[in-house]
Amino acid sequence: MASAAVCSTKEQHQEEERKKQQDASDQLEIGEVHDVQELQRLCAAEDVPERYLREGDDRPGGANVCEQAQIPVIDVGELRRGGGDELRRLRLACEEWGFFQVVNHGIEGELLDGMEKAAREFFALPLEEKQRYPMAPGGIQGYGHAFVFSDDQKLDWCNMLALGVSPASIRRPALWPTTPALFSDTLVRYSAEVRALCAVLLAHVAETLGLAPGTFEGMFGGEAAVQAVRMNFYPPCPRPDLVLGLSAHSDGSAVTVLQQDAGRVGLQVRRGDAWVPVHPVPRALVINLGDSLEVLTNGRYKSVEHRAVTSGEHDRLSIVTFYAPAYDVEMGPLPELVADGEPCRYRRFNHGEYSRHYVTSKLEGKKTLDFAKIN
Ligand code: OGA
Ligand code: NI
Numbered sequence: 001m002a003s004a005a006v007c008s009t010k011e012q013h014q015e016e017e018r019k020k021q022q023d024a025s026d027q028l029e030i031g032e033v034h035d036v037q038e039l040q041r042l043c044a045a046e047d048v049p050e051r052y053l054r055e056g057d058d059r060p061g062g063a064n065v066c067e068q069a070q071i072p073v074i075d076v077g078e079l080r081r082g083g084g085d086e087l088r089r090l091r092l093a094c095e096e097w098g099f100f101q102v103v104n105h106g107i108e109g110e111l112l113d114g115m116e117k118a119a120r121e122f123f124a125l126p127l128e129e130k131q132r133y134p135m136a137p138g139g140i141q142g143y144g145h146a147f148v149f150s151d152d153q154k155l156d157w158c159n160m161l162a163l164g165v166s167p168a169s170i171r172r173p174a175l176w177p178t179t180p181a182l183f184s185d186t187l188v189r190y191s192a193e194v195r196a197l198c199a200v201l202l203a204h205v206a207e208t209l210g211l212a213p214g215t216f217e218g219m220f221g222g223e224a225a226v227q228a229v230r231m232n233f234y235p236p237c238p239r240p241d242l243v244l245g246l247s248a249h250s251d252g253s254a255v256t257v258l259q260q261d262a263g264r265v266g267l268q269v270r271r272g273d274a275w276v277p278v279h280p281v282p283r284a285l286v287i288n289l290g291d292s293l294e295v296l297t298n299g300r301y302k303s304v305e306h307r308a309v310t311s312g313e314h315d316r317l318s319i320v321t322f323y324a325p326a327y328d329v330e331m332g333p334l335p336e337l338v339a340d341g342e343p344c345r346y347r348r349f350n351h352g353e354y355s356r357h358y359v360t361s362k363l364e365g366k367k368t369l370d371f372a373k374i375n
Contacts, residue, residue, distance in 0.1 A: 035127055036157050037235050045238035051155045052243045060309035061241045066274040071097050073281060077104030079204045091208035094289060098304030099269045101284040107193045109283055112259060114182070115190045119319055121180040122161060123233040133175045135162065140359045142175040147363045157243045157310045162230040165191045167223055187229065191321065194257050195227055198323040201255060201287060209297060209337060216254065221326025232318045234266060237310035245308035250366045252358035253290035253322035260286065264316045270305035291369050292325055295346045298333035305365050327352030346372040
């Protein structure tokens with residue numbers, strides 16, 4: 001009798017354990033895709049699932065990482081003061097890199113820290129909490145994995161929270177975290193500052209092209225211009241040599257503003273055949289030009305490919321703002337930037353259509369822009 005009771009308790013216990021494990025592994029799935037923070041907690045180096053393991057040139061390490069070069073640093077204070085030298089340096093940065101870090105950008109360190117803290121607190125929540133803001137399959141906002149469209153596609157070692165910020169019509173308040181309590185307020189304040197910085201940068205970029213400073217902002221539809229944020233959290237990875245944090249891609253925006261942790265290198269920028277790691281300058285923001293500017297300048301300024309790698313030791317957070325024309329804006333090279341005799345390299349198209357194309361394609365280098373290329 002006593003032993004039967006013990007036995008049944010043991011069976012019950014085993015059954016409970018089995019169920020717990022099943023629940024845990026069910027929880028790992030968001031749609032068909034693992035939650036990498038959970039994966040990282042549970043998996044040893046030899047267990048990194050095959051779907052994360054890259055081949056050949058797609059692997060992070062290797063000879064084609066160029067440690068010598070560094071993306072330019074631009075002083076926005078100097079640009080505001082009308083510094084001609086700084087404007088020339090900005091033109092070179094746009095022509096030769098498509099990427100630069102900005103200092104003296106005018107956004108308070110306290111606000112940057114507040115946004116980072118709120119984002120970190122969000123990613124540190126238990127999975128069930130974060131899943132209260134789920135990215136629908138094929139959706140682009142919420143917590144989950146964007147850009148996954150097939151079972152044989154390689155996966156990125158990254159968890160994402162993506163949110164539309166403006167215009168108001170793209171905001172999905174139900175997907176804005178209520179924990180930590182300051183998240184939404186901070187994001188609203190942060191986004192206003194980042195947007196103002198985008199306007200300043202676009203005005204100076206226009207100047208480098210000999211255009212009136214208001215050219216881009218004027219075209220982008222004012223209040224209807226699109227601003228979205230994606231927070232990327234890269235947990236440490238047991239096989240950083242084989243895995244990518246974020247696949248190589250160009251951004252579908254006009255301009256992108258990336259905030260990242262001081263001292264944590266992960267972003268790499270394409271330069272010819274090589275990848276150049278970005279070493280964060282403390283309190284600087286990383287700026288890159290997106291596909292819209294490549295089209296508008298008829299390819300004079302390129303939307304440069306980039307990717308993120310992971311680290312075996314530390315996690316990394318990036319807070320990325322995408323600023324783009326309103327969905328109804330007609331895109332195409334600006335006639336004044338197509339010199340006599342120069343071919344027009346991109347067709348005219350509706351920006352909303354391109355946005356849809358971008359978010360329904362996997363991240364694959366500069367392939368998305370084939371949408372607009374005239375060969
Ligand atoms: C992006 C991006 C790089 C990074 O989100 O588009 O390029 O370092 N992120 O997180
Ligand atoms: Ni990007």
